[in-house]
Amino acid sequence: MIEDIKAALDVLQKGGVILYPTDTIWGIGCDACNEEAVKKVYAIKNRIDSKSMLVLMENAALIERYVTEIPDVAYDLIELTDKPLTIIFDGARSLAKNLIAEDGSIGIRITTEKFSSELIRRFKRPIVSTSANISGKPSPSCFDEIESEIIDAVDYVVKYRQDDLQKSVPSGIIKLGRSGEIKIIRE
Template identity: 35%
Template sequence: MSDPVAQPANAIDALQQGGVIVYPTEAVFGLGCDPDNQAAVEKLLAIKQRPVEKGLILIADNYGQLLKYVDDAKIPMDKRADIFSQWPGAITWVMPAAKETPKWLTGQFDSIAVRVTNHPTVKALCQQFGKPMVSTSANLTGQPTVMSITHAKSEFADRVDFYVDEPLGGNSQPSVIKDAMTGKVFRG
């Protein structure tokens, strides 16, 4: 088993330097980077071959880390109980984006997809990084998801700056994606 202290520090160094990392999520391996670094996000999108217009998910240790990106005032009180009762967990909520949230994160939308995770490795990464990370499945767009570090390394090789070799969270499906305002399910 890898040293849990040394490995996130290397991943954090990669994130702080504008790199892209592969890391475990609740169900699949993800590609991540600093959401505030446009060059890092563009690198991630190029690796994944994903158009910027589709928008991205942010994953965080706690809701406070997401407040910079979410227009919290637009979320009605009656919706909050549903949202917060399902976090931390594998539920991604699409929320109104803050005006300052960059288009390289929201794409063509005025909303942002966010998740507060319960995966211990991701929580530790976000705690040490001090903010959320971009979270998108570690695969080329339209290709099968990556379920192992070995597969990730064969898929991405040195295009990724660091591989976090820790276990997946044990879920059989990627996170459910729901609209926080309407409850509409985008991915079940």
């Protein structure tokens, strides 16, 4: 795992794109603060850039660096959830402009998965995480379901957990308003 982390870090630091395991499904990722890297991810997915992507962080305390106002309930939701949860916050900042939704929001998920968490901790910045599929096609639930078109398009494919056949599912998604109102997007 450590060699994979070092190789992935090198690619991220150079503005490249990785294919990596997350706390949910396999993801395509890059430096969430690098507009050119984000463009590459949109191109790989064949996705229009008005459809924003989420970012992974390894620590809830980091959210304040990337969101202007965080309702107190956000920390409770992160702490109490028993499955991966993506929270869409208003007032995104300090991220690649082409990553932020037209309404100024950003989806953030705190990962506790061993590989992605350690990678982000060492990278010291959030990483884009979007499903490893062409836009509009089904999300792969394990590495074996990822199309070769995706594998060939990224700069580095993480080896760790490729043989894990456990079926994974995407995270739940909620939108959290500045006053703490909650809208469920995906359970």
